[in-house]
Amino acid sequence: MSCAQAAVREPAADPLLTLRARPRRIALVGNANVGKSVLFGRLTGQYAVVSNYPGTTVALTTGRVVLGGEVCELVDTPGVTALEGALTEDELVARRILNAGQTDVVIQVSDARNLRRALMLTSQLAAIGRPMVLVLNMIDEARVHGIVIDAAGLAARLGIPVVETVATEGRGIAGLRDAIGRAAVPAFDAPHRGDHAHLAHDLAVQYRCYRRRSAARIQERLGRLVREPLTGLPILAIVLYGMYLAVGVFGAQTLVGLIEGGLFEQFINPGAIALVNRAVPWAVARDFLVGEYGLITMGLTYAIAIVLPVVATFFLVFGFLEDSGYIPRLAIFSDRIFRTMGLNGKAVLPMVLGLGCDTMATMTTRILGTPKERLIAVLLLALGIPCSAQLATILGILGGVSFFALVTLFGVVMLQMFLVGFLAARTIPGERSEFIMELPPLRLPQLGNIVRKTLLRVRWYLGEAVPLFLFGTALLFTLSRLGLLTVLTEAMEPVVAGLLGLPKDAATVFVMGFLRRDYGAAGLFQMSKAGELDGVQAVVALTVMTLFVPCVANFLMMVKEQGLKAAMGILGAVTVIALGTGVVLNAILRGLHVTF
Template sequence: MLGTDPVKKEKPVEVKRTVKKIAIIGPANSGKSVVFNKLSGSYSIVANYSQTTIEFVRKECKIADARYEIWDTPGLASFITSSQDESDTRDALLKTPPDIILFVGDATRMKRSLTLFAQVMELGIPTVFILNKTDAAQKRGTLINAIKLSARLRVPVVEAVATHGIGFDKMSTAIKTTDTEKSPVRYPEFIEESLAEIQNALLEDDTKKLSKTAAVLYLSGDKNILKWCLAKFGEDACHTADEAVLHFHRKSPAANVKQVIFNARSVWADNTAEASMATATLTAPRIAQTAAWASRHPIWGWPIVIAIMWTTFYGVGTLAARMAGFLDTWFFFPVTDFISSLIGVPLLNDFFVGDFGIITMGIMNALGTVVPILTVFFLIVNFLEDVGYLPNLSVMANRIFSYFGLTGKAVLSMSLGFGCNTMATMTSRMLETKKERIIASFLIALGVPCAVQLGVMLAILASAPFSAILFVVGTVVITQMVCGVLLNKMLKSDKASDFIMELPAFKLPNFKNIVKKTYFRVKWFLKEALPLFVLGAMLMFTLEKTGLLTTIEALASPVITGILSLPDKATEVFILVLSRRELGAVYFKNMFDAGEVDYYQVVVGLTVMTLFIPCASNTMAMLKELGLKVTAYINLSIIAIAISVGGALNILVRLF
């Protein structure tokens, strides 16, 4: 109507949909990643040893007609932690708590699971107890009454065999019905009073108190929690909480807070396990027991190591080489010849299928050379992971590693380095002291070749005289040992680390899981490295066509052709190594296949390439874990060591 204001249409208000967060928490090797994989439909690496998961993995998915964000978390032993990875997990749970917790308990290790569960309940978050590995417990003669256990824990208990998909229907129902319950553990009264005073001092608002978990850590003097509380609640509130702590110590000067709390949790866990379990005496299969014993024996363990090394050497050097040759003959060579015939412009022809072509040097090297090597290598490694070999290897190596200032626990990080140096450096956070983390990261960067580099090296050495293997492996191992001993003497630590390692029972390998892990690891490589192979080819093409490659070779000549006695073309190898070690390794293999390097140059080249500066991604991981200063020292030291050792080896090998 005229004379009236037009009706204003209001914009619809957008309601932001909040997705509840579910954290999967539990002891190491309890099956958390299997539960995560089944619920989320994605894949997180699963293996028969602890510390497989080293960082939070998040995935949004649908469970029982509702959307959730699920977190796969590293394994925990206790909230009073000693290692960096456990501390990071605990702090993340306290600072950004999830809405629901799925606690994955190990039915074969109930006391350990219940002791950790008591701490999880103190977070004050709705929790479901997933009683996993019930089949393995029954085989050992342990029967657990889930109804009795649920009554004592006051939370839903779901019996599960996650590897076979058993229990997930009930899990979905339990997630919807679970609610917040008080912690089932009651500490001595003088501890409870002090915890209440700390909680009352550190209020988030009028209704929400600090979690009991955080209060326990505050009373225990945990530095990370004290710093977090100061930033969150302010000086006045923390001063009041500190007064409560001082009052506690004045009233109970002889009390060891951590010990008293541990004892209370331990007694509760014992009583709960005893009330809900029935056991019969059964022994593990003798073959599994004998195999596990032999694999960690100080004498019999070494023949097993040698057998594994020979199998890997033969598999990668022979089987993978045949696969690569088949692909080249029947696919890649015909394809490149066909593409070359279509492109009449010389520059474009070189760009696609020349010596530094994105197809010949980039795609063909990644798919035709690396993928067969990586497939065979990961099949072997994943088999060893699945049967539970690696933790037993760490026991055998513990005595040797003590000379380097490390414990056998570092074997897991070092062995993971043969898959990916970056991942191995990140797992070093599970080591207890900064000294250990620095030494482990240094040794990984110095002389542990990643899967692709190692596979390419084995493929080269399989066609070289046996003495070449002795020179390369011997030089790298001796260099590692000398550097490890020197670092142990140079670096000081406030405390010595104890070696406590869970030894999972040997089990028959799950070949479906082995193949699946191999697929995902090869897929991860292609996703991350294939673009870099193409970029590396483009870089070398540009350097060659602009004449910069000739200039760089001239500048590097005193080191490359002088000290190391390598051909000028080897400069291109080390340019590629700076971005990704496997790029340089594959290019060096091409030189070897073309007969461009002799026996001495193969020995020196492979040794220096192994000891050379870590790739860019590993350097970034060291920056994150160790800081700029330490990373710079490590990289500069490694360059000097690689050139010095390579020069000395060049002289030595020519004497024989």
Template sequence: MEEGEEDVDLVVGLAGNPNVGKSALFHQFTGIGVNVSNYPGTTVEIAEGEIEYEDKTIKLVDLPGVYSLRAVSEDEWVARRAILELDIDVVIDVVDASNLERNLYLTLQLVELGIPLVVSLNQYDSALEKGMRINPEILSEKLGVPVIETVATRGENVSEVFVKALKTGIKGEKPERRIEMGRDLEESVKELSEVIGNMDSEPSIPPRSLALMLLEGDEEVLEKLPEESRDEIIRKKEECSKKIEKQHEEEAEFRIARERHGIASLISEEASERVEAEPLLSEKISRWTTEFKTGIPILVGVFFGLLTFLIFGGGFLEKHFLAGWNSLVEPPLRNVFDMISPSSQVADVLNIGINKGMKGILAVMFPYLPPFFLLLAVLEDSGYLSRMAYLLDSTMHKIGLHGKAVAPMLGGFGCNVPAIMATRGMTDRRQRLISSFLITLVPCSARTAVILGTVGVFVGVFPALVIYGIIISLIFISGLVLNRFLPGETSGMVMEMPPLRKPMLRPVLSKTWNRLKEFIYVATPLLILGSLIIGVLDVSGIMNSLVDPLSPVTSGLLGLEPIVIIPLIYGVIRKEGALVLLMSVTSLGQMKGLQLFVFALVVAIYIPCIATFSVLRKELGWKEAIIISLSTILLALAMGGLFYHLNPLGLQT
């Protein structure tokens, strides 16, 4: 986040609990053109955007959603570090007006830090619909910071929040009041604050806030203390902690949390009043999506609706993309190849590498990936993914996980790499190991493109759905086995259920583009390069020396043409490349239905790409990454051979 900050006049951070509308507010400020990158030293992605306002360049940072400044997971650590280390000039704290009391816990911590702060009282319309009217003037008076009610999804008062944040940040206006806890607790906090305040060097965090963090058991803030004063402060901290525990018969950190929750409750009550409201249709729909009898059919319907849309919509786009290429681009391109080199061999290499490579990309990436990412963003922003996690919690327990694992596993349908990173939120290594293994089996967007681009288009919708059924069964069976033989037990789940809401167009399009651009910028050159290499191997005759030794696996076990081993091997590097290169070495239209089914099934099961192996190695270690990768390869070959020799669907042979 520090890179390039010398070119901006002000850095504005958006903080808040998860699912409060931070992203909606962020995209109202910045539009679609944002930069998504890793926070320095981490793999946590944050969204950043720059705005030119009057004569100033403003940088906005959408921080990960957190419930407090006590960091547990890495994304919480990122939000905390950005705020505490003064990377941000002013914070816009986005709170959910319909859930004010819970949101104010983080707000109180930000006020304690004494940093320039503006509160965006978001989803104000939802609070009114639920029968709760909040007075922003009273809330502002109680907190000592500006409070502005907003409805980010409609853009209401968004500009007012932005302008107020700029003025607050430029002037360095800090909260006007200090919110104190109980008298006994404040006496201990004051004692420790005075010792901290007597240090030779002034800490970046106010002494009172630093004292509270130390009493809460926050070990990381010890690093901010000078070594010559550290021992004295730790001794005083221990003395104050014991004093608080003796007075209140509970540890200091629990007492502070209880006091803060009490203050949040009191402020919420004083600033709110109940009004009459009709039951909302969205609340009824929300109940339908979480009750087992109605929620499971809805979940199944959403899943199959998604696949059906991709099969028919992607197939339609693929047909027209290829038709346009064949009629408008291929003939002149072939003439250019002939003009470049009179040698037919060079022209053949260029034809295989560029012409067939691009046709493969048009058949895989553009018809299927953009619609998939678009629909995934809609499901995320609507709040439905949390309901899927809730419904599947009991099922997840049977495979050694809990409902919290549903989110990264569902994210695996987009890309396995960030999904595996998301397992850092799991409670222990056992659950991380199980969920990471199972995520590698989840058909990511690239594997979905292979399934739909082969079986869905050339064989039929039902066989394509059968592949998904096989994979889901493998995930469940693998989970049962891992849960049985790995030591340990599954913990319970506490999760938030965000309200169902209408997704905003800008955030949805932004998420879609940020996920898609990696495929365009990274995958396309690699796929063209891979096609060119195949062209060279084919024309030079080297291909046969690579293909023949492995033909017992390709043709004997799987019933495929020996040449197909090339795209199968390349699929380890990039999964969508398996289909692109398959189109470079053979014709899909000439392959039998059973061959297409087996090819797609094998590709959909084994390790999705080299990037997935890399993240497995980083997150779990070399041994686990190798075992998981080899297990998926053996599983893919076993299932492919089984279905080829049994042909239970009676496909064309």
């Protein structure tokens, strides 16, 4: 230990007498997928979305934590593999918070099974010179693997508190709270010429030993089954079919049938109509609430009765898959395909996340290595990935037509994504990064986390989508009152009726689709239920809708991530591709006399 470094150590803060210009700020830093967000939740009592794959947290989350009578600010940061050298965008986010001199204490969270990697980061953090604590999280899993770490020895050597925790079960949290007060500037000699790897290796060898491993065999066997193509691809097919059963059949048909067909059509809407007719004397206001484009009869019905049941079922199933660690393994299969599209296997994460919500997934593109990859991923998300809400309406409509119709739709959309990706890879300047990805361990998901995550996401959907549904309905109502809807429908007729072969009223649905694809698709759902669409029309209309930019929120996120110019470019390209594909698809299906 060098004396010079020891002298800089901060004395433990006196909790009762401190007055500060701003609250003490504590940052949670560490490798990806080590449990920073779980610890954040444990310390602050706030829930941050937790999953079993790297990249769940891509922005900073801030919360409050009371430590020794003082209110401190706790910051949850995105996972990092390194703080020096070539960094991804989310690593820069983490790096900035440390460098700005705004952080008083650093809690480095690590996966106890990967001590060597953790220490490499410790060595880099030490160079920044803030008081810190090292957390060895998931100590239970490490023990299962036969790993024993001499935490006290390590603490003495590093000159910082070292705490063992099992964050998901809340074990060791009291010890951590206590250790934060004792946080100290690391006091070991900086590695020669910044060779963090060498130092970490030596430390790991010295303070870690292996006992006989107790279990983890099932985990290994399961890992092999999902990873190898011979068993992995059938498993993928089963998973997809299971999702179809849960979301497409149970959610989109059973639940929607109960809520829309039962609750809304039998009770809520007739009740609302009766009430409004009696209580509201003005015809315009009555129409506004319960008419053809009524806030209750259209806006609320679409949002709550048609889309919500499917979104909720989807998030439930999706949460399970997220926490199991299965999704990142799909990167192994998809790497080759993504490489021809200027991306690499890692892109499977934002793409699959897009099935939940394209807006969130657009933000997740930050985990990708280069600007070119991020741009292509944002473009493909906007173009081809239907979000849960839209998936809902697709399955609801085409589930009633035929399985072949569903295959046609997804086939066309995937082909388009591939073609666009292929061309984008060759026209957008820049490089792709190489595929190097860490696979999180397979775990049995905790029901509690899945339920919390689902509730959070449903609440978020309600806050995000319902106002837009209502706004869209109000807009349609206004347009229809002013007679502009007829004008618009007439104007779009050559395209909608002529080229796409749809009923001309479908123009209304496309206006809705510009606000939110799922809102437009919900309109199609009503048209199809009323028997206004035949099979080919349903497939063509839904294909065009799926290829549209998802929603206003997604567009705003594109602007935020890629800038206005790129976002406008994507919007324009996607709209042209969507309509063009619809026209060609219609011509082919009609030409071949397909009926579904």
